[in-house]
Amino acid sequence: MAVKASDLREQTVEELRDKERELAEQLFALRLQKVTGQIENPAKIASLRRDMARVLTVIGEKARG
Numbered sequence: 125m126a127v128k129a130s131d132l133r134e135q136t137v138e139e140l141r142d143k144e145r146e147l148a149e150q151l152f153a154l155r156l157q158k159v160t161g162q163i164e165n166p167a168k169i170a171s172l173r174r175d176m177a178r179v180l181t182v183i184g185e186k187a188r189g
Contacts, residue, residue: 127175132182140183147176 132140151172157163 126171127178129178129182132178133185135182137183137186140179140186144176144179144183147172147179151176 127143132143135143151169154163154169154172158166158169163169
C-alpha cells in the first residue's frame with residue numbers, strides 16, 4: 125500500500141517520525157528475508173523505500189516551514 129504525500133502532509137511531525145520508524149523496521153525485516161532467501165515479494169523493498177522517501181520529504185517540508 126503506497127502512502128500518499130497529501131495524506132502525510134495532514135499528519136504531525138511526531139506521527140511522521142513514528143511512520144518513519146515503522147517503515148525502517150519493515151525494510152530491515154525484508155532485507156533480512158532477502159538475504160536468507162525467504163522473501164516472497166522482492167518488489168516490496170522498492171515500495172517501502174519510496175514510502176520512506178515520501179515521509180522524509182514531508183518531514184523536511186515541515187521543518188523548512
